[in-house]
């Protein structure tokens with residue numbers, strides 16, 4: 232499990248752990264549109280299993296977004312007097328917008344790893 236998490240953040244192929252999934256080196260903290268390799272350079276494992284494969288990654292992205300919003304809420308609520316202060320909402324929205332590209336890339340990587348045993 233720890234190895235899989237390390238491989239997800241390391242942008243590694245789910246089958247062999249050597250090839251890269253995304254073409255960019257720094258995939259998690261860049262503001263570029265994600266460009267994926269079609270297959271692994273080491274083992275030729277295809278990352279896109281079928282057309283529309285990454286539509287399911289939206290659910291992963293949604294989960295990541297909710298988790299990030301909750302974490303942002305709990306951190307931001309420490310700086311406000313009331314726990315349900317409406318000024319927290321713009322803070323959450325700004326954090327969610329800043330993490331959009333991070334979520335797109337990470338959710339696709341997680342989605343690929345969820346289906347790594349299916350050939």
Ligand SMILES: [Zn+2]
Pocket residue numbers: 244245246247248249250271272273274275276
């Ligand atoms: Zn591979």
